[in-house]
Amino acid sequence: SPPLRILGIETSCDETAASVVERDADGRGRILGDVVLSQMEEHSAYGGVVPEIAARAHVDALDTLIEEALLRAGVTLNDIDAIAATSGPGLIGGLLVGLMTGKAIARASGKPLYAINHLEGHALTARLTDNLAFPYLMLLVSGGHTQLVLIKGIGDYARWGTTIDDALGEAFDKTAKLLGLPYPGGPAVERAARTGNPDRFVFPRPLVGEARLDFSFSGLKTAVRQVAQSIEPVTEQDVCDICASFQTAISRTLKDRIGRGLSRFKAEFSGQAASPVLVVAGGVAANQVLRSTLQQLCDSNGFRFLAPPLDLCTDNAAMIAWAGAERMAAGLPADGLEVAPRSRWP
Numbered sequence: 001s002p003p004l005r006i007l008g009i010e011t012s013c014d015e016t017a018a019s020v021v022e023r024d025a026d027g028r029g030r031i032l033g034d035v036v037l038s039q040m041e042e043h044s045a046y047g048g049v050v051p052e053i054a055a056r057a058h059v060d061a062l063d064t065l066i067e068e069a070l071l072r073a074g075v076t077l078n079d080i081d082a083i084a085a086t087s088g089p090g091l092i093g094g095l096l097v098g099l100m101t102g103k104a105i106a107r108a109s110g111k112p113l114y115a116i117n118h119l120e121g122h123a124l125t126a127r128l129t130d131n132l133a134f135p136y137l138m139l140l141v142s143g144g145h146t147q148l149v150l151i152k153g154i155g156d157y158a159r160w161g162t163t164i165d166d167a168l169g170e171a172f173d174k175t176a177k178l179l180g181l182p183y184p185g186g187p188a189v190e191r192a193a194r195t196g197n198p199d200r201f202v203f204p205r206p207l208v209g210e211a212r213l214d215f216s217f218s219g220l221k222t223a224v225r226q227v228a229q230s231i232e233p234v235t236e237q238d239v240c241d242i243c244a245s246f247q248t249a250i251s252r253t254l255k256d257r258i259g260r261g262l263s264r265f266k267a268e269f270s271g272q273a274a275s276p277v278l279v280v281a282g283g284v285a286a287n288q289v290l291r292s293t294l295q296q297l298c299d300s301n302g303f304r305f306l307a308p309p310l311d312l313c314t315d316n317a318a319m320i321a322w323a324g325a326e327r328m329a330a331g332l333p334a335d336g337l338e339v340a341p342r343s344r345w346p
């Protein structure tokens with residue numbers, strides 16, 4: 001059978017994105033055209049994403065981006081088999097823009113619409129980039145999510161762990177803000193940490209040692225605040241030391257939490273998954289300390305560590321198109337035009 005070609009739309013947070021992705025009969029994926037417009041500049045003055053500004057920016061950009069994705073792919077709407085649009089979880093204004101646009105195109109072109117869970121997009125990306133077989137484990141670490149998920153099949157996911165308070169990216173962003181570093185905080189904290197002493201401060205490592213696989217990061221930011229307040233005045237070197245020590249705490253925490261997840265995976269799938277795989281996704285995957293921590297952890301547990309290219313770890317529409325292609329190929333039903341966006345959708 002001929003390859004499927006899907007148009008994907010992503011508007012759940014502060015990236016407006018459109019993409020055309022192909023999936024052949026053997027399950028191999030190829031990105032034909034992919035465009036992402038970051039709204040970072042619109043939001044940076046506010047130190048975070050402003051939902052109203054985000055929704056308006058999606059309206060301004062989306063139709064042009066869809067045209068651009070089709071153009072780069074060298075196809076027209078006639079060549080597309082289905083439309084896939086993120087319908088949750090995320091900021092409701094942005095979701096409305098993307099999903100309604102997807103519905104309009106589906107209605108006008110007579111093609112099926114797949115309403116995609118953004119997290120499913122992240123979960124299946126490794127099959128687009130590496131043709132990965134089920135089952136595998138995914139660690140999603142972004143500004144909004146921190147989850148360890150078992151990926152068993154299309155639409156068959158089990159959340160093994162999640163954050164009980166802040167997401168990991170959020171912890172980076174809030175810590176940066178406390179220390180007077182710019183937004184987004186993750187890259188700023190990582191940069192400062194490079195010349196810092198990673199052992200100067202001992203920050204809390206919440207839930208370490210506990211059997212359940214959840215995460216907690218809000219105590220970390222409180223500890224950073226207390227340390228910063230206890231030093232007067234806080235020098236540039238102090239900031240670097242705090243950032244480096246903050247990353248040490250995160251590294252140790254992840255080693256314990258994810259280490260338990262790897263053991264559980266091995267226990268449940270011994271014999272089934274010839275070489276078990278841990279995939280990372282989300283913006284925090286850019287962090288080198290996190291990467292080397294996960295790499296070491298995988299090495300010592302007999303896992304392969306897979307980090308897709310960074311532009312596919314962060315929010316994009318190729319992963320949404322791909323999730324639509326996977327659903328369609330698996331024979332899952334398309335969604336009706338009455339489908340509604342969901343700001344919360346585990």
Ligand code: KG4
Pocket residue numbers: 013141142143144145168169170172173184185186187190282283284285286287288313314315
């Ligand atoms: O996946 P993403 O681009 O967007 C959403 O959260 O939707 O992730 C953004 C998050 C932000 O919290 C940012 O501070 C964090 O990823 N981040 C990093 C790094 N680069 C981005 N955190 C730690 N180290 C980095 N190098």
Ligand code: ZN
Pocket residue numbers: 118122142282314315
């Ligand atoms: Zn995301």
